[in-house]
Amino acid sequence: MKTVIYKRKRWSVALVVLLVFSLSLMSGCSKQTTDNNSISVESTQLNMVAGTSGGVWYIGMGAIGKLYSDNYPGTTVNLLAGGSSGNPLRLESGETDFSITQHTMAVAAAKGQEPYKKATQNVSSIINLKDITRLNIVVRDDVPIYSIEDILEKKYPLKLAHGPVGTVSEVFGRWAFEEYGVGFKDITSWGGKLFANNYNDVASLFQDGQIDMFFWTGPGEAGFIQETASGTKLRWLPVKEEVINTLAEKYGLNKGTIPAQFYGGAVGTETPCVIDATELIVRKDLQEEIVYNLTKVICENKDDIVLAYSAWNTFDPETAWQDLGLPLHPGAEKYYKEKGWIK
Incomplete structure (x- = not known):
């Protein structure tokens, strides 16, 4: 089965959702490989792993998959759900070909640092999108928590939606809380509860009072937060500078802010947070021509x-090869050199 090809170049939201759905239906197709485990360019099946189903990475990677299949007829693109910390491991194992992760996760995978037990050997980067990915720590306004320190001081029985385990929201949020001395086990020991639901569920759970707080890490403004903010008053919690500095030293995160005007002004004030960027990654042993074309x-x-x-x-093709957490794949390097961007 081939990816559905649309003639129009300008996409509506409905079209992108249809595209992603059509790609996800192809996950049962068998993979065609050559003797050296490389994919045949003439009849390619490209397995892609994105973020959570229906999330922003899923939509963005779906658009890339459509472009690839449009430009290389005969290509079947399979789009699967994933998570930032788990995606490099799925490439390492050969389960998938092309994926997405945070720059911080790419650095950790290359070095074998937490959350990885050892360095990856079969993962390369091709593009740093240079976006600004922010950790949002959001609490309902009627919950008596005004800082992360309050959780520890009050031993508050927090109902926290940290996102699916292994996603960058869960990992970054957990890292930040741990620097304040608040572990997930502490929260449950105080009578709190942890939720790993997809964000499609979080808005309704939050509005119903079943959740007090959630983490979300991503660029721009999330649709589910916009939906939540329209019916529930929210409060964004800052990450203090000394914690940001520690997270930068340990994991390579950087300091940023959540703009006051986000979500129709619901954020209210410039809120200090940790930020990162997004990288596109591939199997190191993926055929050079395929990576060049991609x-x-x-x-x-x-x-x-x-x-x-x-x-x-924010993506700039001329500098996309810079500041990568993993080695640049030779196929991508060939393209950048042809364009004159790598001298």
Whole structure:
């Protein structure tokens, strides 16, 4: 089965959702490989792992998958759900070909640092999207928590939606809380509860009072937060500077802010947070020509990708090869050199 090909270049939201659905239906197809475990360019099946189903990475990677199949007829693209910390391991094992992760996770995978037990050997980077991915720590306004320190001081029985385990929201949020002395086990020992639901569920759970707080890490403004803010008063908690500095030293995160005007002004004040960027990654042993073509399609169709997911408008093809957490794949390097961006 081939990916559905649409003739129109300008995509509506409904079209992108249909695209993602069509890609996800193909996950049962068998993989065609050559004797050296490389994919045949003439009849390619490209297995992609994104973020949580229906999330922003899922939409963005779906758009990339469509562009690839449009430009290389005969290609079948399978899009699967995943998570930032788990995605490098799925490439390492050969389960998938192309994926997405945070720069911090790429660095950790290359070095074998937490959350990885050892360094990856079969994972390469191709693009740093240079987006600004922010950790949002959001609490309902009627919950008597005004800082992360309050949770520890009050031993508050927090009902926390940290996101699916292994996603960057869960990992970054857990790292930040641990620097304040608040572990997930502490929260449950105080009578709290942890939720790993997809964000499609979080808005309704939050509005119903079943959740007090959630983490979300991503660029721009999330649709589910916009939905939640329309019916529930929210409060964004800051991460103090000394914690940000520690997280930067340990994991490579950086200091940023959540703009006051986000979510129709619901954030209210510039809120200090930790930030990161997004990298696109591939199997190191993926055929060079496929990686060259993939890099070319992404770099030469930025406008279409941004139409599908506007927060990636920071992507600059000329510098996309810089500041990578993992070694640059030779196929991507070939493309950048041909363009004259790598001298």
